[in-house]
Amino acid sequence: MGDLRGSLLLLFSPDSGARAVRHLMDSPHFAPLESMVEAMYDVVTIGAEVSGVVAPMEAQKSGLTYMVIDADQVFSNLGNVPEGKPIDTYPSAMIPAGDLQFDGQTKALLTEDLESQLTDAEVSVRSGCIHRIEKRDGLWWLHQETDAGMVETPLRA
Numbered sequence: 001m002g003d004l005r006g007s008l009l010l011l012f013s014p015d016s017g018a019r020a021v022r023h024l025m026d027s028p029h030f031a032p033l034e035s036m037v038e039a040m041y042d043v044v045t046i047g048a049e050v051s052g053v054v055a056p057m058e059a060q061k062s063g064l065t066y067m068v069i070d071a072d073q074v075f076s077n078l079g080n081v082p083e084g085k086p087i088d089t090y091p092s093a094m095i096p097a098g099d100l101q102f103d104g105q106t107k108a109l110l111t112e113d114l115e116s117q118l119t120d121a122e123v124s125v126r127s128g129c130i131h132r133i134e135k136r137d138g139l140w141w142l143h144q145e146t147d148a149g150m151v152e153t154p155l156r157a
Contacts, residue, residue: 010050010087010102017045017054018098025062032064040154041067044142048074048125050114054098057121061099067153069144071129075114081107 021043024030032042042064045052053074056066073079081087087110095101099121102113129145133155140155 012096013050014054014098014100014102015094015096017051017100018058018096020051021055021058021062021064022097025064032062041065043067044069044153044155046070046130049077050075050100053114053118053123053125054100056123057100057118058098060121060123066123068123068125069128069130069142070125071127074118074125075111078107078111078114083107 024043043055043059043066045055045066045068048068048070052068052070056068059066070076078087085107087107100114100117102110102117127146128151131143131145131150134141134143142153142155144151144153
């Protein structure tokens with residue numbers, strides 16, 4: 001999402017989230033987890049904005065495991081847009097990749113539409129604050145602060 005000349009732009013957010021997962025699936029070096037490895041995910045998105053929820057929707061559709069983490073609330077950038085500020089979704093001729101589609105031009109309609117699609121897709125978002133990501137012992141580790149304290153989660157690389 002970007003802000004250009006006072007108009008909030010969503011433009012390619014849903015498209016880039018879906019295409020990122022499709023690119024991962026097309027990579028000859030990627031193979032989905034064959035068995036459920038405890039606390040390891042095929043796709044992790046940090047931030048539950050438009051791209052951050054489209055990627056796990058695409059992952060879920062492809063049978064991949066995923067995790068979405070956000071320190072605030074889902075679509076918080078959109079929620080912080082002042083009432084009455086114009087919102088440009090995407091060029092009308094463009095249909096973004098992925099299942100998240102929208103055409104609402106007001107904050108209220110767009111937020112309602114996006115939240116409804118997220119609920120229908122049954123994508124869950126975890127609350128948490130990411131402190132760092134590090135490579136250790138051949139894996140990438142996500143260091144997350146949760147209500148239960150600091151948690152380390154191994155990530156696929």
